[in-house]
Amino acid sequence: MSDPIRLTPPLTDADAERLKAGDRVLITGVLYTARDAAHARLVDLVRRDEPLPFDPAGQIVYFVGPTPAPPGRPIGSAGPTTSYRMDPYSPLLLERGLKGMIGKGKRSPEVLEAIRRHKGVYLAAVGGAGALISQRIRSAEIVAYEDLGPEAIRRLEVEDFPAVVVNDCHGGDLYAEGRARYARPRGG
Amino acid sequence: MRELDVGEITRAVRRLAVEANTDLGADVLDAFERFTATEASPTGRDILAQLTENARIARDEKRPLCQDTGFAVVFVDLGQDVRLKGGDLYQAVDEGVRQGYADGYLRKSIVADPLRRENTGDNTPAVVHLRLVPGDRVRIVFAPKGGGSENMSGIAMLRPADGVEGVKRFVVDRVSEAGPNPCPPTIVGVGVGGTFEVAALLAKRSLLRTLGAPNPDPYYADLERQLLDEINALGIGPQGLGGTTTSFAVHVEAHPCHIASLPVAVNIQCHSARHKEVEL
Numbered sequence: 001m002s003d004p005i006r007l008t009p010p011l012t013d014a015d016a017e018r019l020k021a022g023d024r025v026l027i028t029g030v031l032y033t034a035r036d037a038a039h040a041r042l043v044d045l046v047r048r049d050e051p052l053p054f055d056p057a058g059q060i061v062y063f064v065g066p067t068p069a070p071p072g073r074p075i076g077s078a079g080p081t082t083s084y085r086m087d088p089y090s091p092l093l094l095e096r097g098l099k100g101m102i103g104k105g106k107r108s109p110e111v112l113e114a115i116r117r118h119k120g121v122y123l124a125a126v127g128g129a130g131a132l133i134s135q136r137i138r139s140a141e142i143v144a145y146e147d148l149g150p151e152a153i154r155r156l157e158v159e160d161f162p163a164v165v166v167n168d169c170h171g172g173d174l175y176a177e178g179r180a181r182y183a184r185p186r187g188g
Numbered sequence: 189m190r191e192l193d194v195g196e197i198t199r200a201v202r203r204l205a206v207e208a209n210t211d212l213g214a215d216v217l218d219a220f221e222r223f224t225a226t227e228a229s230p231t232g233r234d235i236l237a238q239l240t241e242n243a244r245i246a247r248d249e250k251r252p253l254c255q256d257t258g259f260a261v262v263f264v265d266l267g268q269d270v271r272l273k274g275g276d277l278y279q280a281v282d283e284g285v286r287q288g289y290a291d292g293y294l295r296k297s298i299v300a301d302p303l304r305r306e307n308t309g310d311n312t313p314a315v316v317h318l319r320l321v322p323g324d325r326v327r328i329v330f331a332p333k334g335g336g337s338e339n340m341s342g343i344a345m346l347r348p349a350d351g352v353e354g355v356k357r358f359v360v361d362r363v364s365e366a367g368p369n370p371c372p373p374t375i376v377g378v379g380v381g382g383t384f385e386v387a388a389l390l391a392k393r394s395l396l397r398t399l400g401a402p403n404p405d406p407y408y409a410d411l412e413r414q415l416l417d418e419i420n421a422l423g424i425g426p427q428g429l430g431g432t433t434t435s436f437a438v439h440v441e442a443h444p445c446h447i448a449s450l451p452v453a454v455n456i457q458c459h460s461a462r463h464k465e466v467e468l
Contacts, residue, residue: 179423
């Protein structure tokens with residue numbers, strides 16, 4: 001395995017273009033959390049052409065709903081949630097300049113097309129490794145929708161947050177490539 | 189008649205909720221190790237190592253294994269010679285969930301209504317599967333179920349003519365279609381027979397088995413082996429990034445069914461296969 005690529009948001013088109021499916025990355029800097037309910041609200045604002053609680057331009061959204069922070073820690077366990085539920089919303093946010101998404105699992109053809117068109121990237125973190133991943137999160141503050149509890153939008157500061165590029169803006173797809181490499185014929 | 193105060197059930201549920209979410213079973217940890225030895229993909233082996241490290245951190249530091257601390261699914265086997273006193277059983281279970289999820293800093297993941305979607309704020313209500321059994325004991329199994337793997341589950345009402353091949357096709361197709369979504373390596377729970385709802389519950393109950401313990405009926409133990417082999421030939425691998433470990437085990441449970449029917453249900457369990465139990 002080659003050395004991981006270091007990323008610090010905000011990302012540019014050029015940053016996205018050099019990422020290829022299968023690349024391992026370490027992110028240091030700011031991530032914004034959002035999952036189902038927060039996405040619904042964000043996209044509602046976009047459709048009504050109202051300002052968003054944070055400017056998505058160049059940013060990375062992390063699909064996560066963390067557990068509550070225990071005393072003395074910035075956040076609880078915080079692994080990725082399944083991304084396809086955000087598929088109806090992601091293209092609009094990519095259109096508004098969002099560059100990256102971190103989650104787990106497959107994306108829709110519409111999202112993949114939006115990643116290509118707007119030069120974005122879709123990354124996966126290890127699902128179910130929430131305790132491990134939380135060690136890379138230095139701080140967390142709620143920026144919007146506190147009423148949503150675990151689904152509130154949080155601004156995280158992360159250090160060496162590990163992820164892998166699943167879908168790049170050139171059409172690369174690690175899920176398809178990885179699976180094809182290890183599949184055996186049925187009954188074989 | 190043995191009397192049991194429902195407060196004891198609340199205390200047990202509270203403790204099990206925290207334990208189940210922070211202390212992964214030895215059978216699951218053992219599977220991480222066994223499959224690390226056989227996994228062909230270096231990335232896959234690295235992921236299994238990360239899951240082992242995650243479980244160590246969770247246990248040592250009493251932190252949730254996963255941020256999705258689940259729907260509180262509680263199986264209660266109530267001895268018919270027990271008389272519960274001091275309150276309502278279901279309320280006692282919910283109170284245990286409420287306390288465990290608050291005190292353990294677990295996530296509250298339940299909405300009060302499926303369409304209006306307001307979070308209840310305390311992870312109640314629990315799903316309680318109550319069974320009356322002989323004896324004067326109460327057995328409680330706490331199995332928090334995450335949404336990601338639950339969403340990849342499915343049920344089909346096959347024709348008897350579809351037979352075992354039809355069952356295999358449905359199960360393997362379900363896992364194939366789910367791909368990376370349910371956090372593989374998974375445990376695939378399969379319920380065959382019964383009625384529509386019985387098949388689903390069989391699939392769910394099968395997940396409570398010790399990981400990889402075969403069905404005692406050799407016919408079904410053989411079916412489990414065949415299904416696991418076919419599933420692991422899909423190439424999905426740990427986290428769906430490619431590999432030879434898509435599932436750790438397939439657990440099949442069967443039940444008598446109608447001459448017209450062949451129900452089959454698949455309940456997928458992510459690698460964070462959490463369940464703890466106690467007998468009162």
